[in-house]
Amino acid sequence: MTSTTPTSRATVYGYPRQGADRELKKAIEAYWKGRIDADALLAAARELRLRNLAELRDAGVDDIPSNHFSLYDHVLDTAVLLGAVPERHRGAATKLDRYFAMARGTADAPPLEMTKWFDTNYHYLVPELGPDTRFSLDASKPLEEFAEAREQGVTTRPVLVGPVTFLLLAKDPTATAGFRPLDLLDRIVPLYVDLLWQLHEAGADWVQLDEPALVTDQPADVLAEVAGTYATLAAATARPKILVASYFDRLGDALPVLAKSPVEGLALDFTNNAAANLGDLARVGGILDKRLVAGVVNGRNIWAADLTAALSTLGTLLGLADSVDVAASCSLLHVPYDVTLETGLDPEIAGWLSFARQKLAEIVTLRRGLTEDRSAIEDTLRVNAERLASRAASPIVKVPAVRERVAAVTDADLRRVSPYGKRRQAQQARLHLPELPTTTIGSFPQTAELRKARAALRAGNLDQSAYTEAMRAEVRAVIAEQERIGLDVLVHGEPERNDMVQYFGERLTGFLATEHGWVQSYGTRYVRPPLIAGDVARPEPMTVEWATYAQSLTGKPVKGMLTGPVTMLAWSFVRDDQPEGDTARQVALALRDEVVDLEAAGIPVIQVDEPALRETLPLRTADRAAYLDWAVASFRLSTAGVRDDTQIHTHMCYAEFGDVLQAIVDMDADVISLEAARSNMAIVADLARAGYPNEAGPGVWDIHSPRVPSVEEIAGHLRTAAAAFPAERLWVNPDCGLKTRGYPEVRATLANLVEATLRARA
Numbered sequence: 001m002t003s004t005t006p007t008s009r010a011t012v013y014g015y016p017r018q019g020a021d022r023e024l025k026k027a028i029e030a031y032w033k034g035r036i037d038a039d040a041l042l043a044a045a046r047e048l049r050l051r052n053l054a055e056l057r058d059a060g061v062d063d064i065p066s067n068h069f070s071l072y073d074h075v076l077d078t079a080v081l082l083g084a085v086p087e088r089h090r091g092a093a094t095k096l097d098r099y100f101a102m103a104r105g106t107a108d109a110p111p112l113e114m115t116k117w118f119d120t121n122y123h124y125l126v127p128e129l130g131p132d133t134r135f136s137l138d139a140s141k142p143l144e145e146f147a148e149a150r151e152q153g154v155t156t157r158p159v160l161v162g163p164v165t166f167l168l169l170a171k172d173p174t175a176t177a178g179f180r181p182l183d184l185l186d187r188i189v190p191l192y193v194d195l196l197w198q199l200h201e202a203g204a205d206w207v208q209l210d211e212p213a214l215v216t217d218q219p220a221d222v223l224a225e226v227a228g229t230y231a232t233l234a235a236a237t238a239r240p241k242i243l244v245a246s247y248f249d250r251l252g253d254a255l256p257v258l259a260k261s262p263v264e265g266l267a268l269d270f271t272n273n274a275a276a277n278l279g280d281l282a283r284v285g286g287i288l289d290k291r292l293v294a295g296v297v298n299g300r301n302i303w304a305a306d307l308t309a310a311l312s313t314l315g316t317l318l319g320l321a322d323s324v325d326v327a328a329s330c331s332l333l334h335v336p337y338d339v340t341l342e343t344g345l346d347p348e349i350a351g352w353l354s355f356a357r358q359k360l361a362e363i364v365t366l367r368r369g370l371t372e373d374r375s376a377i378e379d380t381l382r383v384n385a386e387r388l389a390s391r392a393a394s395p396i397v398k399v400p401a402v403r404e405r406v407a408a409v410t411d412a413d414l415r416r417v418s419p420y421g422k423r424r425q426a427q428q429a430r431l432h433l434p435e436l437p438t439t440t441i442g443s444f445p446q447t448a449e450l451r452k453a454r455a456a457l458r459a460g461n462l463d464q465s466a467y468t469e470a471m472r473a474e475v476r477a478v479i480a481e482q483e484r485i486g487l488d489v490l491v492h493g494e495p496e497r498n499d500m501v502q503y504f505g506e507r508l509t510g511f512l513a514t515e516h517g518w519v520q521s522y523g524t525r526y527v528r529p530p531l532i533a534g535d536v537a538r539p540e541p542m543t544v545e546w547a548t549y550a551q552s553l554t555g556k557p558v559k560g561m562l563t564g565p566v567t568m569l570a571w572s573f574v575r576d577d578q579p580e581g582d583t584a585r586q587v588a589l590a591l592r593d594e595v596v597d598l599e600a601a602g603i604p605v606i607q608v609d610e611p612a613l614r615e616t617l618p619l620r621t622a623d624r625a626a627y628l629d630w631a632v633a634s635f636r637l638s639t640a641g642v643r644d645d646t647q648i649h650t651h652m653c654y655a656e657f658g659d660v661l662q663a664i665v666d667m668d669a670d671v672i673s674l675e676a677a678r679s680n681m682a683i684v685a686d687l688a689r690a691g692y693p694n695e696a697g698p699g700v701w702d703i704h705s706p707r708v709p710s711v712e713e714i715a716g717h718l719r720t721a722a723a724a725f726p727a728e729r730l731w732v733n734p735d736c737g738l739k740t741r742g743y744p745e746v747r748a749t750l751a752n753l754v755e756a757t758l759r760a761r762a
């Protein structure tokens with residue numbers, strides 16, 4: 001090795017699992033339905049792994065990972081690896097059925113809880129670990145997948161969730177006082193030592209232990225545990241070299257701890273928020289005894305990398321480590337598979353994009369840029385520069401009219417005409433709502449007929465006007481249902497919406513849709529997030545016809561229904577060429593036009609949903625205030641253009657929101673509806689404690705289950721709520737939209753909800 005031609009390898013931490021045509025989803029669902037047997041499922045999975053392996057190798061990836069594949073989720077795989085199987089799932093007939101029982105539950109054993117993987121839209125299964133949990137190692141999956149690749153002549157680097165992250169992500173279902181899952185480190189570290197030995201025996205040179213939990217704020221005692229854990233693992237006598245991987249944000253205080261630890265390699269993210277890793281690494285004097293894996297290609301967004309800028313970052317890093325490898329910032333499972341499948345996209349725009357396959361090429365190009373003569377990649381760099389220039393200069397990316405409008409926004413645009421007290425009077429005078437008004441969150445059941453109509457429209461078997469008429473018929477039915485049930489503020493039911501973000505994305509300029517851009521959300525569920533490619537504007541009204549049609553059918557107030565700016569961004573791939581707050585303002589102005597148009601059309605109540613507000617919170621506490629600033633401002637900008645007597649609602653669906661309580665107050669919606677039933681209305685006391693001054697509808701029905709709560713149960717929730725919060729500012733509603741529920745339970749529950757409210761009023 002000479003200093004002018006460093007050794008450097010191209011690598012990734014993971015690759016889309018589903019296959020080009022979502023073959024994995026299809027095989028797993030066929031297995032669940034009994035259409036194929038376990039052998040056929042495992043054969044299909046193996047086939048996909050081999051195809052991915054060949055693809056990585058053919059793309060020129062030098063250091064190929066294994067064990068990143070999963071039939072459902074990699075955290076679940078880790079729980080199974082360590083034998084952390086809840087008692088209720090142990091009865092399953094086979095290992096495979098036990099695995100799916102943990103993932104999906106069975107008739108008598110509910111599944112593990114599911115939650116978001118850091119700040120991504122991927123969901124993992126939460127391991128259940130109590131003080132009595134006993135572990136036992138089952139290394140078959142990593143060993144078999146390692147051996148399978150070895151047979152193809154590839155010595156892979158097995159990827160595992162690291163012990164600290166595994167425990168930090170776990171939950172104690174027994175909620176034993178004084179116990180934290182992290183207390184179990186002493187019990188699982190020996191299993192990792194054993195696993196390292198087995199992988200070493202099998203021929204692995206390197207193993208990757210993922211510790212993304214270290215990019216969140218961790219107290220000194222946890223960092224001390226990190227130091228101890230990696231000292232123990234490194235002291236194991238026969239083991240592969242250890243690469244500790246971090247991603248999604250900067251390592252912060254964990255960086256000096258890992259830099260000092262005796263592991264052989266660190267993987268750091270150098271994109272977005274994590275760019276601070278560069279300065280932090282220099283500050284600790286580099287990791288001159290270690291391999292650095294540099295995540296310089298964004299693994300969770302879809303834009304082509306700026307290769308020249310990445311090369312310059314890599315150049316700086318060369319002086320800070322023993323060797324520098326090139327990688328994506330995180331597993332590529334968070335991006336779609338292949339841009340070249342998007343034949344419907346304008347080729348110029350397609351050139352701006354980079355999905356998983358294209359990212360492999362970027363990583364390999366950068367590696368060549370480090371190890372070969374620069375001339376070897378000159379052509380690629382030139383094409384890359386041209387594409388970046390075409391994007392920067394594109395009239396769809398920068399629209400002067402949108403920019404002028406955003407620049408002209410003043411603080412006054414973020415404020416309603418009058419404070420809440422005065423608005424309340426105006427709204428009461430207009431709406432004449434009873435005490436404890438009843439409403440729903442927006443959607444009504446997505447019936448089989450609705451889905452059939454949508455499929456027929458897509459297949460060309462139903463024309464647009466017939467489709468619209470089918471949706472109008474549904475609106476009529478939904479309004480009639482609500483009148484019969486006796487609700488106070490009605491909704492049109494959202495039958496025309498495929499998805500609450502996609503629907504608006506299709507109607508706003510600046511947003512683009514993909515045909516094959518599937519990304520795993522959880523298990524076999526994949527979503528196709530829109531891309532925000534350019535400045536956002538609303539060419540014409542998006543919902544006004546639906547809302548006014550619904551309003552024409554009833555004398556009761558109908559609530560217009562929109563998706564808020566933060567949620568529009570959170571569930572899309574966002575542009576990387578301007579701060580997210582700027583994009584949010586553009587979306588907010590587009591929504592503001594819609595809100596004002598709804599008001600002008602006579603819609604007296606308008607709800608702007610922000611279910612993603614909390615999940616989008618930055619991982620590092622220090623970054624949260626700036627985020628909440630733009631999040632709140634964009635919500636206010638979208639809603640503040642209306643008169644005092646137009647009532648603005650918002651909705652969020654999570655039951656713990658301590659971190660965003662002040663933001664909720666600052667949003668200044670007239671009414672907020674929140675998930676509350678499962679946590680026994682605990683949220684109401686939080687609102688009262690925060691001095692929340694406006695109206696609130698804590699959900700009285702947990703819509704995640706088909707169970708029909710009784711009148712008595714709902715009345716109990718109402719009493720709990722009214723004991724903690726002024727009853728004159730309480731609303732009565734379910735936890736969330738009803739689109740996943742069936743009509744029988746919706747009718748029964750809403751009738752009980754109205755009955756419980758009537759009793760409470762009396």
Ligand code: GLN
Nearest residue numbers: 441442443609611653737
């Ligand atoms: N209005 C939406 C609905 O009812 C809200 C969905 C959500 O909160 N995720 O479906």
Ligand code: ZN
Nearest residue numbers: 652653736737
């Ligand atoms: Zn919700």
